[in-house]
Amino acid sequence: MPISTARNSILIALCLIVIALPAQAETLYLKAAHLVDPIEGKLRSNPLVTIVDDRITEVAFGASAPDAATVIDLGDATLLPGLADMHTHLTFYTSDNGYDSLAVSYTDEAVRGVVNARKTLMAGFTAARNLGAGGFSDVSLRDAINSGRVPGPRLQVSGPSLGITGGHCDSNLLPEQYGVKSQGVADGPWAVRAKVREVNKYGADVVKFCATGGVLSKGTSVGARQYSMEEMQAIVDEAHTRGMTVAAHAHGTEGIRYAIEAGVDSIEHSSLIDDESIKLAKEKGTWLSMNIYATEYLLAEGEKNGLLPESMEKAAFIHERRRASFARAVKAGVNMVFSTDSAVIPHGDNAMQFSRMVDLGMSPMQAIQAATTQAAKLLRWEGQTGGVAPGYFADIIAVNGDPLEDISELERVVFVMKGGEVVRWEEQSP
Ligand SMILES: [Zn+2]
The missing domain is CATH 2.30.40.10 (Urease, subunit C, domain 1)
Structure with missing residues (x-):
């Protein structure tokens, strides 16, 4: 090789090295x-x-x-x-209740998500889980935030919540001839496995399912269990096999116990949890994710926000009971994370819940840890966030x-x- 050619090769190689160096x-x-x-x-x-x-x-x-x-x-x-809220609904407003909720399209949800993600971030919440959204609008939101196009917290999202026909995670507002059913409805062990595979396919990080009735749905009893043990175990097995965590919406005592036994990662709401299930959660390392401020807000503002009368009654039934459950759980030293169910409360008001957690027995440091170090464990982001x-x-x-x-x-x-x-x-x- 002539010397000049060799020198040229070295020069070219040097240029490539310079180009390959990262920006300062x-x-x-x-x-x-x-x-x-x-x-x-x-x-x-x-x-x-x-x-x-x-x-x-x-x-x-x-x-x-x-x-x-x-x-x-x-x-x-x-x-x-930065703080983490482990249960949000960024793709909804506080006014999307009762029959008004039927007018909210998936594209509306996407727009709401952009508005509410920014509010949540500005309130100091740099991480969140979004548990339940239509049309995978939360997946799009997470990806837009990650690409830097939209301001918002780091998100883990569930896509549509899984639920039984006629349950809390279905839409029960219209008569049969309209043929309305929510995206996440699946009955039976194989159907729920298929649904987990579907939400995984379309980008969910976490599987949310409804183990019991809920406050805001029509015709469901908060205390009553919805999925069977067989179905819950199928959801957990399928999700964990795919590396996804599982969050179970559960107010009633039996549904909470079933979900813990089935191996879910977090119990959302945990309203009527008994001492036996608190003990079981402690043994299994299950996280309790208790939104104790939500019913306080609903009882004050729910009527104005268009809640169904039955939802107001259910909120009143849950309120003091859940606060008492929270205090018992704190005393027992079970794993707890900070979660508000925002959209039930206004986005950006998430931090209002801290003082309630302290009133009910947490030290200020414990309440902060619930939203930082503890949340990071459930997010599997230890060493990264919190x-x-x-x-x-x-x-x-x-x-x-x-x-x-x-x-x-x-x-x-x-x-x-x-x-x-x-x-x-x-x-x-x-
Ligand atoms: Zn929720």
């Missing part, structure tokens, strides 16, 4: 007066968080950023990891006061960063 990583420093650290379970002072691109690379205390570095100084504020530590996504929020003193500070988030990008920052007036 962007480093930024975030400092504040305090950090609520749910991993260690303590409040720490003078944090300096180093962020490279979308990840945290270092967390130091009492250190200063290098000269000429890009620094976001939040002054007296307290940092926390903490401010090296290797985690730079999903960080801030409040002005001390949320361990007054948990309602979380209702007044002043700063939100997701994946290293500032999406909200209300600078303090001097």
Whole structure:
């Protein structure tokens, strides 16, 4: 090979190496007066968080950023990891109730999702599970958020909820001649297996099914079990085989027990759970996902939001019972995550529930852990979300006061960063 040709080859090779090098990583420093650290379970002072691109690379205390570095100084504020709401319905509004819900198309759901995902993120929730949406509108929403086209939390989504004919996850508002049935309706072990395969095919991360009746559906009793043990086991087996988690909507005592025995990952609502099932959940590591603020909101605003009269009655029946169940579950030390069922409550008001959790026996740190470190375990995102530590996504929020003193500070988030990008920052007036 002539020397010039060899040199050209080397030059070409060098050019290729240069082209292959990633763009210069962007480093930024975030400092504040305090950090609520749910991993260690303590409040720490003078944090300096180093962020490279979308990840945290270092967390130091009492250190200063290098000269000429890009620094976001939040002054007296307290940092926390971004919060996670483990039960949302981003594709619905609070007014989509009763017969009005029949007018909501799948494309309407997609548009609602864009509006509500942004509200949820701005309220400090950088992760969420969306449990129940039509037309896989939640899959599209998750993908649009992940591609950076739409602002919103990191999502795990279920697509349509599985349910029995005439159950809480069916649509029971119209007479038979209209032929309306919800997308997720499936009866019998093989039919539910096929439905799990279908939601998996179209992009769901988690399977949601209705184990009992519910508050907002027509003609279902909250206490009554809906799926059989055989069907629940088929759902769980099929979902787990495909690497998906399973969330069971369950208010009634028997449906809760069946779902735990069948091996679901989380019991949504858990309203009438008894001590035996709390014990069983503890043994099996099942998560309780209890939206205790929802009925308080429904009893105050439900009529205005067009709830069916029977739904108002069911909300009243559930309210104090679920609060009492929550207090018993906290005492027993069972796994619990933060979940609001937003759409039942207004999107963006998610953090209103923290103070209720503290009123019913959680310490402020436990309530924060339910929405951070504990949620990350159920999401299988441990080491990724729910903490401010090296290797985690730079999903960080801030409040002005001390949320361990007054948990309602979380209702007044002043700063939100997701994946290293500032999406909200209300600078303090001097
Ligand atoms: Zn729900």
